[in-house]
Amino acid sequence: MPDLDTNLPSIRQIQSLIKEKKEVELKVVTGDLIAGKIFWQDSECLSVLDHYDRQTVIWKHAIVFIQPKA
Amino acid sequence: MPDLDTNLPSIRQIQSLIKEKKEVELKVVTGDLIAGKIFWQDSECLSVLDHYDRQTVIWKHAIVFIQPKA
Amino acid sequence: MPDLDTNLPSIRQIQSLIKEKKEVELKVVTGDLIAGKIFWQDSECLSVLDHYDRQTVIWKHAIVFIQPKA
Amino acid sequence: MPDLDTNLPSIRQIQSLIKEKKEVELKVVTGDLIAGKIFWQDSECLSVLDHYDRQTVIWKHAIVFIQPKA
């Protein structure tokens, strides 16, 4: 199992976003922009909850960038 | 053989979707949206059954995100 | 050499498609849809024969999904 | 943990850009051009700060190229 490396700044930054329940925007390779709060991450995926509590599980290999919501 | 890591939240969430026969939508890198019920997963692929019981085998490297059907 | 893992459901499903000479459609990352019968697979590629017995060798990293022909 | 290999010229060049707070442009796979100063890098991601100090965390697998700002 590829454990989540909690020493990596990028992994820790996402852990902070989860704890602080910050609104974020995620751009994925199809060009879609997914907005919401990150709910959990593992080594493969991120889970995002939108305003309607709908959950989207996003594969990390398909993520381009993440930003605080504008 | 890269076994399916059943400790990963993302793998377990998909296992739940399989057991509960939930309708899902899968976005892939070409922008196509594939709807149906997940039938099985292994470390490489997911299999989805649509309303006509037609099976689509999707490579995980091509998946962007998965959502409960709207 | 990365051997073909014949314990994986996805690998075995493709092996069945080869034996049964089923007509399939393969969607690739460029959006092209390739139709024909799968002739062989290895860990890197799939080979597909069309109606004119023209062979296309497709890299697995470029495959999005495979379906029985509609 | 995949440590950052500080012997690689590409890693060191990015470390220099961080120290010198150079303005750069990053092209990503969606075609977006992200401008700003690189704030940190790890083996998975780069962080870029724009003129409004908004932080964007970019996955390295999604980066095409980096240039000094024109």
Place this chain on the structure above:
Amino acid sequence: MPDLDTNLPSIRQIQSLIKEKKEVELKVVTGDLIAGKIFWQDSECLSVLDHYDRQTVIWKHAIVFIQPKA
């Protein structure tokens, strides 16, 4: 060094195309179609010579499929 695995059918098929100097068409992820004769391959790249003996070195990760010239 990742040696070229000459036991793989896909690697051997390309070796045959090189020996027989067959005209091929290569589709890459940008949608471009590159025509010519394969000159050499290694584990990372293929080299193709066109009618003007211009050489193109193509990364295997960017290849979608290869076909005999129509």
Place this chain on the structure above:
Amino acid sequence: MPDLDTNLPSIRQIQSLIKEKKEVELKVVTGDLIAGKIFWQDSECLSVLDHYDRQTVIWKHAIVFIQPKA
């Protein structure tokens, strides 16, 4: 550290292009064509200098092909 494998023909060909300061064109996954002289390579990236000595650092995972300038 993934050392640059100088036994690979593709790596050596790029090393030759660097020594001979040949004008090349690089196609990347976004469809952009980058022209210039290759300045250095490591296992992750290539650096290209254009006519104005502007340096572009290109990730190898994003390169489709390289050609001598037409």
